[in-house]
Amino acid sequence: MPRIGVFVCQCGNNIAATVDTKKVAEEMGRLPGVVYTCDYKFMCSSPGQEMLKQAIKENNLDGVIVSACSPHMHEKTFRKASEAAGLNPYRCEITNIREQCSWVHHDRTKAVGTVKSMDLTRMTIQRLKKNRPLDKIRIPVRKRALVIGGGIAGIQAALDIAEGGREVILVEKEPSIGGNMARLSETFPTMDCSQCILTPKMVEAELNENIKLYTYSEVEKVDGYIGNFTVRIRRKSKYVDEERCTGCGECIEKCPFKVESRFELGLAKRKVIYTPFPQSVPNVPVIDAPNCPKIQKDRCGVCALVCGPKCIDFKMEDRIETVEVGAIVVATGYQLMPNARFGEYGYGRIKDVINGMQFERLASSSGPTGGEIRRPSDGKVPDSVVFIQCVGSRDEKKGVSYCSKVCCMYTAKHTMLYHHKVHGGKAYVFYMDIRCAGKRYEEFVRRAIEHDGAMYLRGRVSRVYERDGKVIVQGADTLSASQVEIEADMVVLATAIVSRDGADTLAQRLGIGYDRHRFYNEYHPKLKPVETVTAGIYLAGTCIGPMDIPESVAQGSAAASKVLALFSADEMSREPITALVNKATCNACWDCVTACPYSAIEKDAVKNRQGEIVRRLARVNDGVCQGCGVCVAACRSKSIDLKGYTDEQVFAAINAF
Amino acid sequence: MGEHTEHTQTTGNSSEPRIMAFVCNWCTYAGADLAGTSRMEYRPNVRVIKLPCTGRIDPLFIIKAFENGADGVLVSGCHPGDCHYTTGNYHARRRWIAFKNLMEFVGIDMRRLHFSWVSASEAIKWVDLINNVTEEVGKLGPFMEYKGLGAQAVE
Numbered sequence: 001m002p003r004i005g006v007f008v009c010q011c012g013n014n015i016a017a018t019v020d021t022k023k024v025a026e027e028m029g030r031l032p033g034v035v036y037t038c039d040y041k042f043m044c045s046s047p048g049q050e051m052l053k054q055a056i057k058e059n060n061l062d063g064v065i066v067s068a069c070s071p072h073m074h075e076k077t078f079r080k081a082s083e084a085a086g087l088n089p090y091r092c093e094i095t096n097i098r099e100q101c102s103w104v105h106h107d108r109t110k111a112v113g114t115v116k117s118m119d120l121t122r123m124t125i126q127r128l129k130k131n132r133p134l135d136k137i138r139i140p141v142r143k144r145a146l147v148i149g150g151g152i153a154g155i156q157a158a159l160d161i162a163e164g165g166r167e168v169i170l171v172e173k174e175p176s177i178g179g180n181m182a183r184l185s186e187t188f189p190t191m192d193c194s195q196c197i198l199t200p201k202m203v204e205a206e207l208n209e210n211i212k213l214y215t216y217s218e219v220e221k222v223d224g225y226i227g228n229f230t231v232r233i234r235r236k237s238k239y240v241d242e243e244r245c246t247g248c249g250e251c252i253e254k255c256p257f258k259v260e261s262r263f264e265l266g267l268a269k270r271k272v273i274y275t276p277f278p279q280s281v282p283n284v285p286v287i288d289a290p291n292c293p294k295i296q297k298d299r300c301g302v303c304a305l306v307c308g309p310k311c312i313d314f315k316m317e318d319r320i321e322t323v324e325v326g327a328i329v330v331a332t333g334y335q336l337m338p339n340a341r342f343g344e345y346g347y348g349r350i351k352d353v354i355n356g357m358q359f360e361r362l363a364s365s366s367g368p369t370g371g372e373i374r375r376p377s378d379g380k381v382p383d384s385v386v387f388i389q390c391v392g393s394r395d396e397k398k399g400v401s402y403c404s405k406v407c408c409m410y411t412a413k414h415t416m417l418y419h420h421k422v423h424g425g426k427a428y429v430f431y432m433d434i435r436c437a438g439k440r441y442e443e444f445v446r447r448a449i450e451h452d453g454a455m456y457l458r459g460r461v462s463r464v465y466e467r468d469g470k471v472i473v474q475g476a477d478t479l480s481a482s483q484v485e486i487e488a489d490m491v492v493l494a495t496a497i498v499s500r501d502g503a504d505t506l507a508q509r510l511g512i513g514y515d516r517h518r519f520y521n522e523y524h525p526k527l528k529p530v531e532t533v534t535a536g537i538y539l540a541g542t543c544i545g546p547m548d549i550p551e552s553v554a555q556g557s558a559a560a561s562k563v564l565a566l567f568s569a570d571e572m573s574r575e576p577i578t579a580l581v582n583k584a585t586c587n588a589c590w591d592c593v594t595a596c597p598y599s600a601i602e603k604d605a606v607k608n609r610q611g612e613i614v615r616r617l618a619r620v621n622d623g624v625c626q627g628c629g630v631c632v633a634a635c636r637s638k639s640i641d642l643k644g645y646t647d648e649q650v651f652a653a654i655n656a657f
Numbered sequence: 658m659g660e661h662t663e664h665t666q667t668t669g670n671s672s673e674p675r676i677m678a679f680v681c682n683w684c685t686y687a688g689a690d691l692a693g694t695s696r697m698e699y700r701p702n703v704r705v706i707k708l709p710c711t712g713r714i715d716p717l718f719i720i721k722a723f724e725n726g727a728d729g730v731l732v733s734g735c736h737p738g739d740c741h742y743t744t745g746n747y748h749a750r751r752r753w754i755a756f757k758n759l760m761e762f763v764g765i766d767m768r769r770l771h772f773s774w775v776s777a778s779e780a781i782k783w784v785d786l787i788n789n790v791t792e793e794v795g796k797l798g799p800f801m802e803y804k805g806l807g808a809q810a811v812e
Contacts, residue, residue: 070690071707096705099693104784105701112701119704513743533743577709595712597744628742629713633752645708650718653706657677657725 002129005036005061006121007052008097009043009068015102018113024067024097027118031125035059044074049081056085063087063128067095067121088133090576090644095124119657126656130648134576137622141227142326143567146171148219148506151179152198152549153541154331155205156556157563161329162210164564169323170205171214171233176280177202179333180542183263185363185371187549188413189444195279195366202281216286220320222509225600225623226536227326227572235319239287239295240273241311247283249275251303251312259291265358267376268368273303273312278366287312327536327563330520331556332506334542337392337399337496345388345493346464351377352471353464353491355391356410363417373421375490378469382489384426385418386473387411388461392496394432400496400517405546407494408435412445414492415454427454428486430461430475438548457484464491497546511599512537519545530559533598535624538562577627577644579620585639586617592631592640593618600624601631674794676703676729676787677722680775681711681746684735687777692784699784700791703731710734712745716756719770720763723803729769729794733786736774746774764802769794 006028010016021039029037036059042048043066056064064087066078071094079089097117105112143166147158150172158170170177182202184194205211214233221232240251251273261270263277270276273287287295287303294301295314304312339347339355346353352375354362365371375382389411392399408431415427434456436445448454459476466472473486499518507514512532513521520543523531530538538559541552566572579600581592593601604619618640620631629642641647680686686707692699708714711734722730732749740746753772761767771790775783 070686070693072687072690096690099690100705101693101701103693103696104699106698107701116701116704123704123706595748597742626742628710628745629708630710630742630745630748633713633715634748642709642713645713647715650706650708650715651721654677654718654721654725657675657704657722657727 002033002063003035003059003061004033004063004065004125004128005055005059006034006065006067006125007043007055008037008039008117008121009048009066010039010041011069011098011102012041015068015098018102018105018107018110019097019117020110020114021117023114024117024121028121028125031122033129034125036061043068044077049077052078052081053085056082056087061087063091063093063131065093065095065121065124065128067097067117067124069098070094070096070100090134091128091131093124093128093131095121097121123653123656126652127649130646130652132643134643136573137576137578138571138573139227139623140571141567141569142324143167144169144323144325145327145329145563145567146219146229146231146323146325147329147331149179149331149333149541149543150174150177150205150213150215151331151333151541151552152181152201153333153552153556154179154329155201156553157329157331157540157560158205158211159201159208160557160560161563162208164560164567166210166564166567168211169214169325170211171217171219173216173218174276175216175238175274175284175286176276176282177205177213177215178277178279178281180357181549182277182279183265183357183364184360185365185367186413186417188409189438189440191413191416193365195364199279199281202279206281213282214321215282219506219509222328222511225621227566227623229325229328229536231323231325231328233321233323235321237289237316237318238284239289239292239312239314239316240285241313242282242284244309244311245284246309248308249285250306250308252285254302254306256300256302257291257293259288264361264368265355267358267361287314327538327566328510329538329540329556329559329563330506330510330512330532330543331540331559332500332503332543334497334546335500337498339391339493339495341398342391342493344463345391345461345491346466346471347493350464350466350471350491351375352382352489353493355493355495356407356414359414359492363414363421371421373418373425380489381422382425383422384428384486384488385490385492386461386471386486386488387414387427387429387492387494388473389429389431389494391493393494400498402517402546403435404494404497405435406497406548409438409441409444409548411492411494412436412448412454415448416452419452419454427452428473428488429454429456430459430473431456432458432460459484497542499543503543510534510537512539519543530555530562535626536566574622575627577642578622578625579627579629579631579640579642581618581620582639582641583617585637587637587639588616588618589636590618591634591636595630595634597628597630598624598626600626674702674728674791674797674799675726676731676790676794677727678703678705678731678733679708679711679714679718680705680732681734681741682707682709683741684739684777685733685775685783688775688779688783691777692780695780697780697784699787702791703787710740710742710745711749712740712742714749714752716752716760719760720803723765723769723800724806726804728797728800729771729790731771731773731786731790733773733775736776739776766797766800768797769800
């Protein structure tokens with residue numbers, strides 16, 4: 001026979017005003033298995049908790065019920081107290097007779113509240129009789145992190161984790177870390193040179209002993225769960241031995257072949273053996289194999305001839321590396337929407353229509369024009385430039401529904417940069433709304449308009465075409481209700497920020513969610529902004545949605561702090577509310593596998609004595625299971641149960657109704 | 658001795674409808690708590706069973722509730738899209754659609770079975786829901802067809 005104690009809390013007058021707690025305790029004492037009952041003014045107070053502990057010890061109780069406030073308030077308190085008295089914490093249950101009884105039924109005769117409290121307590125008692133002792137799940141944690149994406153968010157996350165004393169593997173698919181920020185000229189609203197603030201961080205990441213840089217590499221497969229991920233990384237062949245290369249650049253200089261530079265967005269050419277930009281980290285060139293005549297047709301090979309340390313190897317192949325990590329930070333960033341969708345703006349047809357990122361390269365002192373604003377068609381310094389905002393953003397029909405957030409600010413920055421570099425140049429901005437919420441952002445845009453003389457026109461552009469070497473922009477100025485036509489030398493489109501190509505594939509590999517724009521889903525958009533539904537995988541930066549540099553950096557640090565917290569103990573402990581499969585009855589229909597939102601159910605192999613696999617059965621991975629119980633209700637053969645909410649427990653409560 | 662023999666009838670007025678609610682821990686349970694902290698008032702006929710997620714609800718729970726004397730059953734969880742476990746409530750909804758006809762076939766008046774979404778902030782909705790369900794089930798009177806079936810089965 002069980003030995004259950006029932007403690008009814010008066011909560012001062014909060015419960016006692018509408019519930020006869022004494023009567024509840026007495027009545028419950030009549031039930032079989034209940035050997036101790038009492039009511040008390042404040043169960044959660046120290047004397048109350050002491051009383052609970054005493055009663056457990058003196059009466060040798062094997063289960064306790066506290067009928068008090070919501071379990072969301074004090075379940076932890078009472079389970080802890082029970083544990084201190086030697087009871088398994090999961091043999092302590094709470095009945096909610098305050099929030100869901102005494103506070104919502106105002107009957108001062110106490111009849112209604114007392115009856116309901118007795119019913120609820122009785123249901124909990126019967127449920128408790130079926131409670132099994134549970135132990136917290138302990139999972140060993142491998143204290144090494146993987147950061148996917150070497151942009152500013154990823155670099156920040158890697159640096160913070162490394163400074164916390166943990167190893168980090170930073171994977172970047174391009175030959176250099178730096179990401180999109182490396183392309184920018186100046187940054188709003190401080191007008192810091194982007195490279196000047198970014199490159200020291202890149203170098204820091206390279207030199208930090210805790211950080212391993214895997215550039216020109218991609219994540220191919222992710223297995224495992226929080227604390228214990230196994231990740232397969234493809235390290236693409238650079239055809240250059242990274243260990244021996246000194247970064248002298250002789251090979252780049254002597255390479256006779258040029259192709260369009262992806263980093264410069266088609267505004268300049270680069271060699272076939274190249275580093276994306278001069279400050280690349282690591283400063284090791286890679287050979288663009290599809291364009292290299294030596295690799296394709298065995299002709300040339302000049303780079304190998306001039307290479308002093310002899311580190312070029314045309315036969316080098318991709319390497320697959322498998323690493324074990326405890327946590328993953330995803331910081332894969334963004335790309336710009338292809339402008340080709342916007343034929344009316346002439347992108348791709350008219351050479352002098354460029355996008356915002358290309359303008360960044362023109363304004364950058366390390367860019368193709370050395371920082372002089374020159375238009376792509378003939379290299380002329382433009383006398384007037386038209387900036388068109390919201391190209392693709394806030395355009396449900398042709399583009400995306402959301403606001404890309406940074407364009408208002410960078411367009412204002414562009415007009416300023418243009419004005420500073422081309423005195424007397426005229427900047428026109430077609431905008432829908434100016435959105436510049438942020439510290440010192442509004443002032444920045446005002447400065448562009450008032451101090452640097454940018455002409456802001458509220459309205460959309462209907463047509464862009466060429467005439468006599470000029471780009472003619474026709475649009476509406478809705479504030480003066482007139483049609484305007486501007487003869488410009490160059491047009492800059494503030495194109496929408498979109499998720500990276502392949503963002504969905506990576507999400508599927510990682511088992512994290514994404515929205516219809518393929519931006520990754522946070523666990524909770526407000527309260528868990530860098531976590532994902534998959535424990536142990538965190539997010540940072542623009543892979544979540546459009547954001548600016550300070551936000552990306554803050555998220556990198558936030559993700560790092562989550563990782564460091566996870567790594568602070570050798571094991572992590574979790575609530576043991578997880579599903580459990582009865583192997584004797586599982587018939588391998590895999591309905592549970594389909595139903596599980598967390599991919600926590602594996603197809604476990606059962607082997608015979610010869611070691612041959614005879615059948616497969618469902619097995620729940622405690623590290624991944626979050627305890628929702630969807631699989632339990634989905635199981636046809638009733639072979640899965642949820643610890644803490646077993647069928648037995650629920651039916652016992654229903655039976656006591 | 659079956660558990661049911663320990664049962665002491667404590668519902669004062671036997672003509673009052675008895676409602677059992679299966680709610681999820683994250684939205685509806687928290688919403689019901691909020692009704693309490695906001696000192697709202699509603700009909701006392703409901704007995705709540707908390708589960709982690711509506712996706713945990715087995716249709717058998719509902720049958721068993723009717724067997725054990727419920728005159729009405731209520732299922733409530735997070736709004737679609739808001740599930741704490743991302744998709745649990747979609748499973749519950751699909752199961753609801755699939756089992757509705759079966760429930761009707763086995764003789765359950767669908768006016769006795771209610772399905773709702775109540776978020777953690779919708780205390781008022783919870784209050785209205787309980788009052789309305791109590792009212793509607795009350796009009797139907799006691800549900801005798803299933804009462805005592807469980808006891809017979811055990812014996």
